[in-house]
Amino acid sequence: MSRVVETDILIVGAGIAGSALACALRNTHLKVMVLEKSSLPLDTARGDHLQPRTCEILKSWNILDEFFEAGAEKRGQTTWRNPNNEVFFSSQYDELDAPEPYFAFLNHELIGEVLINSAASSKNIELIKPCQQWTIVQHQTNLVVVDAIDDDGQAIQIKSKILVGADGRGSKVRESSDFETKITSYKKPLVVLFGQSSSYPHNSDLNIYLRKNRMVTLIPRTGGGFKIAIPEDRSEIKHWKKATKQELKQRVNEQLPELELDSVHFCDFYQPIDLRTTRWVNNNTVLIGDSCHAMHPARSLGMNLTIQNIEKLAKALIDSEPTRFNLALRDYEQNNKPALDKILDENHRYAEIMDSGSSDTFSMLEQKLTALKGNPEAMLQRLKSTAGYR
Numbered sequence: 001m002s003r004v005v006e007t008d009i010l011i012v013g014a015g016i017a018g019s020a021l022a023c024a025l026r027n028t029h030l031k032v033m034v035l036e037k038s039s040l041p042l043d044t045a046r047g048d049h050l051q052p053r054t055c056e057i058l059k060s061w062n063i064l065d066e067f068f069e070a071g072a073e074k075r076g077q078t079t080w081r082n083p084n085n086e087v088f089f090s091s092q093y094d095e096l097d098a099p100e101p102y103f104a105f106l107n108h109e110l111i112g113e114v115l116i117n118s119a120a121s122s123k124n125i126e127l128i129k130p131c132q133q134w135t136i137v138q139h140q141t142n143l144v145v146v147d148a149i150d151d152d153g154q155a156i157q158i159k160s161k162i163l164v165g166a167d168g169r170g171s172k173v174r175e176s177s178d179f180e181t182k183i184t185s186y187k188k189p190l191v192v193l194f195g196q197s198s199s200y201p202h203n204s205d206l207n208i209y210l211r212k213n214r215m216v217t218l219i220p221r222t223g224g225g226f227k228i229a230i231p232e233d234r235s236e237i238k239h240w241k242k243a244t245k246q247e248l249k250q251r252v253n254e255q256l257p258e259l260e261l262d263s264v265h266f267c268d269f270y271q272p273i274d275l276r277t278t279r280w281v282n283n284n285t286v287l288i289g290d291s292c293h294a295m296h297p298a299r300s301l302g303m304n305l306t307i308q309n310i311e312k313l314a315k316a317l318i319d320s321e322p323t324r325f326n327l328a329l330r331d332y333e334q335n336n337k338p339a340l341d342k343i344l345d346e347n348h349r350y351a352e353i354m355d356s357g358s359s360d361t362f363s364m365l366e367q368k369l370t371a372l373k374g375n376p377e378a379m380l381q382r383l384k385s386t387a388g389y390r
């Protein structure tokens with residue numbers, strides 16, 4: 001006999017998107033169930049810097065302090081350097097007129113843990129992790145019935161008013177609910193490494209280096225050290241993977257000769273894509289996060305935009321009568337998707353610059369950013385938008 005659970009909201013996936021939505025709905029009148037297939041922590045190499053706007057949202061959910069208790073640190077600056085290693089542009093977030101004028105950074109898996117642990121400690125949220133299997137057995141416009149196997153191997157039937165697909169790029173929810181999807185692949189995968197350097201003077205800034213044919217990013221990690229992201233030709237990936245520590249140092253120094261590494265190790269490589277669904281909502285199904293807008297990490301936006309949208313989705317659901325959830329979802333899409341699509345277009349243009357590996361394109365970018373410095377209004381606008389205020 002299956003245990004039968006009736007719920008308001010069934011969230012599939014407890015990455016950042018699913019965990020953040022559950023967190024935003026904790027201690028509300030809504031009953032929420034979360035199914036996560038994996039028992040492993042999230043991938044540490046992914047999004048780890050929370051924009052000032054995202055920090056403001058986390059504060060409004062009364063959870064920001066928990067990130068600092070888990071070890072989060074603050075970053076106030078992003079710096080751009082040209083091939084001569086000269087700083088040609090920087091953004092100072094402590095100049096921002098915002099409640100949280102800094103980026104908070106914490107490893108991705110810990111961001112996920114803070115969100116999901118806080119959600120799961122609330123009486124109105126049930127988390128099944130790992131959920132070994134689930135299948136939609138009935139799907140009507142205001143009811144979805146899912147048969148699942150819970151973390152103890154027991155059968156469970158979940159009857160929910162709405163279904164949320166938070167199951168990432170390869171979303172099964174998206175596939176099962178007929179969402180039209182467009183995917184663009186970029187030429188260059190990103191090689192991600194972790195490094196330490198006691199002599200590197202810019203450890204607490206995010207540093208972007210425009211080199212002859214690469215845009216290389218050094219992203220601070222908690223406790224010192226950094227994540228290094230290098231766009232690379234596909235044919236080179238195998239060489240990065242099998243390189244010795246010494247060879248890795250040499251490869252990094254080909255791009256950043258000024259960086260003296262005490263240690264470095266290869267983490268992984270990522271094939272970036274731009275994935276968009278034409279709709280986010282289909283009756284009582286809604287997609288969130290990478291399941292409907294996976295993007296190139298060039299501008300460090302995927303997780304941040306996800307949390308910023310989830311704030312709006314959570315408000316729409318909390319304010320709605322359960323009998324009117326479908327209308328609330330439709331309004332949420334209509335009010336938010338056009339603006340997000342524009343940001344995705346901008347992100348795609350920027351990702352193409354990074355992907356081009358062209359020194360001409362990089363010098364145009366350098367000129368464009370340098371020109372902004374003569375225009376305080378445009379500088380302020382850029383500072384705000386890169387902080388998540390649009």
Ligand SMILES: Cc1cc2nc3c(=O)[nH]c(=O)nc-3n(C[C@H](O)[C@H](O)[C@H](O)COP(=O)(O)OP(=O)(O)OC[C@H]3O[C@@H](n4cnc5c(N)ncnc54)[C@H](O)[C@@H]3O)c2cc1C
Nearest residue numbers: 013015016017037046047167168289290300301302303304
């Ligand atoms: C290298 C890299 C660096 C990045 N850097 C940044 C950054 O600095 N800033 C930023 O904002 N963003 C960044 N991003 C993007 C960001 O990490 C993602 O946009 C974000 O993590 C997406 O979260 P998600 O929950 O939508 O998807 P995912 O993280 O993919 O989570 C999906 C979850 O669903 C689960 N799942 C999958 N299928 C099923 C199923 N069938 N049933 C149940 N559960 C399922 C998975 O196990 C997983 O836990 C980066 C991404 C990459 C690859």
